Amino acid sequence: MTLGPKPFRRQHTHAMAERFDIVVAGAGHNSLITAAYLARAGYRCVVLEGRPIVGGGVKSAQLTLGGFTHDICSSAHNGIHGNPLLRNDELKLGDYGLEYIYPDPVYHMPFPDGSYLTQWRDLDRTCEEFAKFSKNDGVAYRRMITEYETVRPILNDVAFTPIGFGKPINDRLADHPHGKLWQRRLAMSAWEIIRDTFQDDHCRAFMLGCPYPLQPVQDPMTGRAAYIPLHQQRESRPLPKGGTGALTVALARFNEAHGGMILTNKWIKALIVENGKCTGVECEDGSSYRAEKAVVSTIHIKQLVDMAPRELWGQDFLDGVDTWEAGLTLFETNYATTAPPQYAVAGGTLSPVHSGVMVSADRVLRMSYDYARGSVNLEDPSVHAICCSLADPTRAPKGMHTLKIVGYYPYELKEGPQHWDEIKDQVSDANLNFLRRFSPNLTDDKILARIVKSPLDLERMNPHNWHGSCHAGGSGPSQSGAMRPVPGWAQHRMPIPGLYQTGATTHPGGSVTGGPGRNAATVMLKDFGTSIEEVVKKKA
Numbered sequence: 352m353t354l355g356p357k358p359f360r361r362q363h364t365h366a367m368a369e370r371f372d373i374v375v376a377g378a379g380h381n382s383l384i385t386a387a388y389l390a391r392a393g394y395r396c397v398v399l400e401g402r403p404i405v406g407g408g409v410k411s412a413q414l415t416l417g418g419f420t421h422d423i424c425s426s427a428h429n430g431i432h433g434n435p436l437l438r439n440d441e442l443k444l445g446d447y448g449l450e451y452i453y454p455d456p457v458y459h460m461p462f463p464d465g466s467y468l469t470q471w472r473d474l475d476r477t478c479e480e481f482a483k484f485s486k487n488d489g490v491a492y493r494r495m496i497t498e499y500e501t502v503r504p505i506l507n508d509v510a511f512t513p514i515g516f517g518k519p520i521n522d523r524l525a526d527h528p529h530g531k532l533w534q535r536r537l538a539m540s541a542w543e544i545i546r547d548t549f550q551d552d553h554c555r556a557f558m559l560g561c562p563y564p565l566q567p568v569q570d571p572m573t574g575r576a577a578y579i580p581l582h583q584q585r586e587s588r589p590l591p592k593g594g595t596g597a598l599t600v601a602l603a604r605f606n607e608a609h610g611g612m613i614l615t616n617k618w619i620k621a622l623i624v625e626n627g628k629c630t631g632v633e634c635e636d637g638s639s640y641r642a643e644k645a646v647v648s649t650i651h652i653k654q655l656v657d658m659a660p661r662e663l664w665g666q667d668f669l670d671g672v673d674t675w676e677a678g679l680t681l682f683e684t685n686y687a688t689t690a691p692p693q694y695a696v697a698g699g700t701l702s703p704v705h706s707g708v709m710v711s712a713d714r715v716l717r718m719s720y721d722y723a724r725g726s727v728n729l730e731d732p733s734v735h736a737i738c739c740s741l742a743d744p745t746r747a748p749k750g751m752h753t754l755k756i757v758g759y760y761p762y763e764l765k766e767g768p769q770h771w772d773e774i775k776d777q778v779s780d781a782n783l784n785f786l787r788r789f790s791p792n793l794t795d796d797k798i799l800a801r802i803v804k805s806p807l808d809l810e811r812m813n814p815h816n817w818h819g820s821c822h823a824g825g826s827g828p829s830q831s832g833a834m835r836p837v838p839g840w841a842q843h844r845m846p847i848p849g850l851y852q853t854g855a856t857t858h859p860g861g862s863v864t865g866g867p868g869r870n871a872a873t874v875m876l877k878d879f880g881t882s883i884e885e886v887v888k889k890k891a
């Protein structure tokens with residue numbers, strides 16, 4: 352039996368004597384990507400991770416029972432497929448064990464009236480699903496994807512270009528025949544676009560929540576989120592074979608194969624600053640690591656500013672960090688089961704990898720209000736279920752399954768975040784019981800074990816999930832583009848010379864895109880007198 356990617360951990364005690372060009376603080380997928388490009392350029396990198404296993408939100412482990420490989424946080428790797436890292440196979444991560452599976456159906460959503468909408472990789476088939484509810488909506492879905500495909504390369508380029516390194520989005524849109532319309536659409540809310548495009552409530556609920564984009568969908572400038580379902584139409588919601596962690600394990604192997612060193616159980620507590628320049632880090636275990644060229648961090652900015660004297664950051668930067676908001680948060684339960692979810696469909700049942708329930712557009716809209724009020728609303732809760740073992744049998748013993756149920760709840764409760772410890776089991780039960788209304792086969796005897804992670808637990812598990820945020824912080828206009836992480840410091844160069852920042856607090860933000868990782872490498876390599884294009888062209 353295969354147990355998925357072997358968690359990547361390394362202990363080392365003599366590193367202090369060694370010399371490194373680059374010290375990398377934290378080993379999420381983004382910082383590992385930055386390190387990988389720097390290592391490819393010939394720089395010797397040491398990556399220091401506080402947890403026993405590398406990967407942060409892109410990590411797999413046997414959380415429940417032996418033989419069940421669960422994804423900790425992320426499962427679907429949609430965003431990274433547009434990154435030149437994978438799109439152009441720049442680092443040949445396949446040679447280090449990375450392989451993707453593209454589930455079909457892509458997403459299934461059952462509704463309380465017994466109807467359902469399934470997204471298939473086949474566009475015609477998906478349009479027919481929308482047309483079941485409204486002929487107009489079937490046509491609208493096809494029109495929407497046709498229009499989106501024309502602008503997708505522009506949006507993609509913006510995400511995978513560091514701020515200030517390419518033309519701003521509106522200049523790029525000026526070259527598009529409907530650029531002005533797209534300017535308007537991107538400034539609208541996702542809800543406005545979906546409401547104006549689709550007539551039927553099932554279709555609207557599906558478009559808003561397959562899965563929920565983790566931005567309040569009625570907020571201005573969320574227009575792009577209306578197109579997320581179209582993004583996954585053709586390329587599905589890809590899963591790394593063996594577990595989400597296969598990506599970070601491959602990156603760690605790449606780094607080691609290129610002269611780098613990965614050390615785990617290394618919590619960083621301070622930056623070393625000498626003559627005004629960041630030259631290394633100190634760890635809680637008393638060790639310290641020096642960098643000849645630079646330090647690159649994926650430590651959350653809220654914690655980073657406490658790791659060097661405050662006067663070194665400058666007031667503007669500190670103000671930007673002070674006003675940083677966590678954004679929306681998730682709640683997850685991982686189960687080991689003897690059955691996958693099974694939904695009733697015409698002629699039988701369907702067991703999809705990705706499914707979710709959003710009972711109506713109105714319920715989705717109310718989620719933002721629940722977040723704002725710090726309220727845990729268990730009335731018809733919105734849930735997202737992922738059963739990776741259906742497409743990837745390596746994740747569980749034969750005939751058994753890994754199931755993750757994600758709920759959408761705030762970190763900041765009226766009673767305070769600590770209250771999560773009292774209510775999390777009850778909330779987890781409520782989510783499962785709600786899903787059972789649509790998948791009645793998931794009875795108690797099918798559940799072998801579970802592990803519950805509230806938004807507070809997600810922060811405890813990874814301090815980069817600051818205040819439970821799964822994207823390190825919200826991605827509204829105040830924390831996007833040139834404002835991420837802080838206005839004036841969006842180019843990954845931090846106020847302390849020699850210190851760079853990557854990770855989800857930087858452009859283009861959270862999710863498994865690797866965008867912050869590659870963008871930081873682009874900036875650093877330019878500062879070192881070369882370019883990412885030169886490095887990629889270099890013979891391995």
Ligand SMILES: Cc1cc2nc3c(=O)[nH]c(=O)nc-3n(C[C@H](O)[C@H](O)[C@H](O)COP(=O)(O)OP(=O)(O)OC[C@H]3O[C@@H](n4cnc5c(N)ncnc54)[C@H](O)[C@@H]3O)c2cc1C
Pocket residue numbers: 376377378379380381382399400401402405406407408409423424425426427428429430617618619620649650651681682683757809812813814815816820821822823853854855856860861862863864867
């Ligand atoms: C429940 C959940 C489900 C999700 N599902 C998806 C999904 O399906 N698809 C998707 O695209 N995204 C998903 N996400 C979001 C995604 O996981 C994150 O946005 C992404 O992993 C962030 O990557 P990163 O490299 O920026 O940082 P992280 O993955 O957070 O990595 C940061 C690393 O730095 C380490 N670190 C922090 N501070 C220190 C320190 N002081 N010393 C040493 N090490 C330190 C941490 O331990 C961690 O390993 C999900 C998130 C959650 C919480």
